Amino acid sequence: MTKVRMLRPQRKAAALDTPTDLAPDAVVEISRALNTLLADTFALYLKTKNFHWHMSGPHFRDYHLLLDKHSEQIFAMTDDMAERVRKIGGMTIRSIGHIAKLQRVDDNDAEFVPPLDMLRELLADNKAFTANMRAAHKICDDNGDVATVSMIEVWIDETERRTWFLFEASRGADRTGH
Template sequence: MASTGDNSKTALIDGLNGLLADHLALYFKTKNFHWHVQGPRFRDLHLLFDEQAIEIQGQIDAIGERVRKNGAMTLTSIGSVAKATQIADQDDTSLTPDKMIEELRDDNKKLVDSLKELKTHAEEAGDNATDGLIDDWTDMAEERVWFLSSTLN
């Protein structure tokens, strides 16, 4: 029978791998929109999407390393990412800029929700390092939501 500590550690690892999958998928989607955005706001959105993709990419390694530092294995392939992510693929290269913004905003909101849930798991598992990083990652995702939302007004 697994102890409560084992359950909280398993929930933390599962949550971190889900977060890793979400960041990888969101990074690719954000770059997709960066490459395919068109219209009068092209320059501003092209740059905004690139800035956000770079920020997301910068978190990927730290998330994977938190999994390893907790003694577990990370995702290993595109297939494992696809199985673990909550970020839906988007292959339509003709979306309007507003649809792109709405999708990225909503996907980043999903990340905020996941991060808040993951914080509980980190606390329960006694992983102070992950707990502290989650605060920073949440702030970054909330800022991305804010920036994306503000471009729609």
């Protein structure tokens, strides 16, 4: 009896060596920092959308629209982050599982979260995200990656604005019954 052997297509290693003047160690370090930020960005995006979808209460419309705008801004960062990793010759995240391994933003799978708690949780997440971006900024600056430094500075400014809006939207709400 002759055995039939199934041939599988052979995979070749992808030639993804993007030329850069950054040192190989710098590419690894910067890519690691950006991939972790990218995982955080996806996690923060999904949490913001989750709260947007599940918002309720007397300020529904305002909070719903605020979180929609925030989620759009957060999502817009993802492609720039991933492409920056590729531009310097690094490899970026490839799956939801990879995001889950790297993310520092905690998920919230609760069936119901009161609106004020949503805002305060996102406020804390955005503040932590800013601190994590500052750490990545230092890594990029220490390795002479001025382009990534510049991008991170814009993302920090956007995140500080989201933090400010979340703070102001939730400030004093306990006293006014909202």
